[in-house]
Amino acid sequence: MTQAASLSLPADWRDFYQLTKPRVMTLVIFTGLCALLAAPGHINPVLGFTAMLCIAMGAGGAAALNHWWEADIDAGMRRTQSRPIPSGRMARSSARDFGIGISVASVLIMGLAISWLAAGLLAFSIVYYAVIYTIWLKPRTPQNIVIGGGAGAFPPLIGWVAVTGDVTLMPILLFSIIFMWTPPHFWALALFVQTDYAKVGIPMMPVVAGEASTRRQILLYSAILLPLSLAPCLIPFAQGGAGWIYGLAATVLSGGFFLLSIRVGLRRPTGPEDKLKPEKQLFFWSIIYLFALFGALVADRWILAPGL
Amino acid sequence: MTDLPDPLSPEYQAQRRAVIRQRNRVLGLLLAFFAILFFAITIAKMKM
Numbered sequence: 001m002t003q004a005a006s007l008s009l010p011a012d013w014r015d016f017y018q019l020t021k022p023r024v025m026t027l028v029i030f031t032g033l034c035a036l037l038a039a040p041g042h043i044n045p046v047l048g049f050t051a052m053l054c055i056a057m058g059a060g061g062a063a064a065l066n067h068w069w070e071a072d073i074d075a076g077m078r079r080t081q082s083r084p085i086p087s088g089r090m091a092r093s094s095a096r097d098f099g100i101g102i103s104v105a106s107v108l109i110m111g112l113a114i115s116w117l118a119a120g121l122l123a124f125s126i127v128y129y130a131v132i133y134t135i136w137l138k139p140r141t142p143q144n145i146v147i148g149g150g151a152g153a154f155p156p157l158i159g160w161v162a163v164t165g166d167v168t169l170m171p172i173l174l175f176s177i178i179f180m181w182t183p184p185h186f187w188a189l190a191l192f193v194q195t196d197y198a199k200v201g202i203p204m205m206p207v208v209a210g211e212a213s214t215r216r217q218i219l220l221y222s223a224i225l226l227p228l229s230l231a232p233c234l235i236p237f238a239q240g241g242a243g244w245i246y247g248l249a250a251t252v253l254s255g256g257f258f259l260l261s262i263r264v265g266l267r268r269p270t271g272p273e274d275k276l277k278p279e280k281q282l283f284f285w286s287i288i289y290l291f292a293l294f295g296a297l298v299a300d301r302w303i304l305a306p307g308l
Numbered sequence: 309m310t311d312l313p314d315p316l317s318p319e320y321q322a323q324r325r326a327v328i329r330q331r332n333r334v335l336g337l338l339l340a341f342f343a344i345l346f347f348a349i350t351i352a353k354m355k356m
Contacts, residue, residue: 009320009327013334046352050345113349 011090018084019067019095020060020102024152027290028059032155034294035174038301039163040240047114051162054110055155058122061103062151065130068095077196099130110162118161125154139201142208149182156294160240170240173231174297178290180225184218184261185286191215191264192276192283211269218282219265222258229254229293242297243304249296253289260285 032055036048043051067074067085071092074080084090103126111119129151138144153175160171190206191214197204206214229250235241242250260282267278314320 009324010331012327013331044352044355046345046348050349053345113353 008088011084011094015084015090016064016098019064019090019098021063021066024063025056025059027152028155029056030291031174031178031294032056032159034298035156035159035171036163038240038294038297039160039171040238040301041163043163048162050109050113051118051159054106054114054119054122055158057102057106058110058126059129059155061099061101061106062126062129064095064099064102065126066134068092068099069130069134071095073200073202076200079195103130114162115165117165117167118158121154121158121161121167125151125158128154140203142203142205144203145186145205146179146183149179149186152182153178164240168240170232170235173228173235177225177229177293180221180228181286181290183221184225184257185283185290187214187218188264188279188283188286191279215265215267219261222261222265226254226258232297237305243300245300245303246293246296249292253293256285257282257289 029052033052036043036051067083070080071083071085074083075086080086085092085095107119107123107126110122129148133144133148133151137147141147156174156178157167157171160174161167164171187205190204191211195204198207205217209217230247232242233247233250237243260278263278264282269276
């Protein structure tokens with residue numbers, strides 16, 4: 001540790017909060033909550049709140065472990081230099097202990113209060129993000145965003161299981177939608193935002209495979225996402241499937257997503273003066289897409305079948 | 309180069325105590341929150 005770090009003040013509570021990556025958690029909480037509200041069945045509001053709290057704590061714990069493991073990488077990138085560990089405000093071991101502590105607590109509370117199946121899925125999602133993604137595959141393969149997308153896809157699965165108690169086709173479809181949505185979302189961003197990943201040795205797709213290949217893969221994932229997002233309409237409504245509100249929203253949202261992906265996938269930037277407008281449009285549409293799609297899922301259940 | 313804080317200075321010690329006090333306060337609130345939550349979970353599970 002540097003002299004500056006050793007003389008700095010102890011870590012503030014806000015530093016521990018920052019370890020949980022609160023901005024990423026917004027998506028985790030939203031998709032998990034939508035699945036919990038859209039799942040057929042009833043859950044006591046206190047237990048529903050507890051399930052959401054456990055999902056958020058688990059995501060926060062995994063994020064803290066990510067901070068712990070990637071402290072050296074974070075120190076080498078401008079975007080992450082001010083994080084609690086690289087800035088010297090927090091000892092590395094504190095982030096590790098905090099991450100393990102809230103992860104274990106989240107799994108135990110989920111198991112004791114909700115169900116051990118939901119707790120098992122939560123535990124797997126934490127290990128998946130912190131170990132399989134962060135430690136193992138992120139520094140080794142340019143497909144890291146695809147693999148990382150799996151971690152972000154767990155919350156709706158866990159939220160659904162917290163209500164129904166079993167893993168059916170519908171929560172697996174919700175998992176798959178987020179899994180397929182993640183690569184075009186992040187690669188669209190990577191096309192117009194320059195990052196320091198190459199400098200610190202993380203093999204991000206646009207750097208390793210090149211821009212043209214990344215554009216083709218954006219198009220490929222978007223083409224898979226289009227029918228996949230409509231698949232919940234094929235499941236009977238009484239068995240948790242989606243209704244016409246979701247169907248309409250998915251058609252419009254996925255159609256728009258696909259059209260924007262075609263523009264991004266087939267174009268070649270003209271040079272430094274290119275404003276990369278289609279890439280920016282795709283990225284912002286992808287954010288609206290996920291929030292609106294999951295919102296429509298809840299609207300479906302609550303408007304068409306409020307008692308189910 | 310920025311000046312390093314003197315760890316023995318009263319200002320530094322006061323700041324350090326303030327940070328630790330804040331952390332303890334937040335930890336206390338969290339513990340109280342979880343105590344209430346466990347109580348509520350117990351009642352909810354009894355009703356099932």
